[in-house]
Amino acid sequence: MLHKWKQEFLYNFKSITYFLGINYTSLMVNPRIQHRPTICYRPIKPSDLETLERIHSDVFPIRYESEFFQSVVNGCDVVSWAAVDRSRPDGQSDELIGFVTARIILAKDSEIADLLRYDSSRVDQTLVYILTLGVVDAYRNLGIATALIREVIKYASSIPVCRAVYLHVISYNNPAIHLYTKMSFNCVRRLHGFYLINESSSQLLFVA
Secondary structure (H helix, E strand, O other), rough: OOOOOHHHHHHHHHHOOOOOOOOOEEOOOOOOOOOOOOEEEOOHHHHHHHHHHHHHHHOOOOOHHHHHHHHHHHHHHOOEEEEEEEEEEEOOOOEEEEEEEEEEEHHHOOOOHOOOOOOOOOOOOOOEEEEEEOOOOHHOOOOOHHHHHHHHHHHHOOOOOOEEEEEEEEEOOHHHHOOOOOOOOOOEEEEEEEOOOOOEEEEEEEOO
């Protein structure tokens, strides 16, 4: 029997128009973009390294080490998807405007093992953990982050032994919390000190 999140995803997938490598012309136009974007999703590749590092620096309040970016662009224990705008002028039609990175981990070694109903004797059961998700400012509110998360869920649903997709988000990131809740992620735990940003911040653990 499929897990509930897989059943819901496969049911909704019939109406999803975001497919990896297939163009999607946005029906919404951000006033900061002077053209109608044609968004395409593809794997992140080595030539994306510089742009990937720059966007992470712009989007996140914490610093990622160079080893992380090398792992992403070379596909070393990290799976990833990039969003690009094929209608973007000036030779930028393949430059990153958004991304999501994720990693497969063993369920038994995860911090949510106690929340999962699984056979502990099945040591092969896995989870997909979303590491980072970001969209450049000019392309926000066009559904790109939603599409990137759907790519992760589609990928996870193709793994027979995958039990869930999960992630962390800082507690004051209300737009992200709204997005994950809308996509049927459930907040299952509040953590303190997971991200070393400031003493008062806490993080929320979401599972789908």
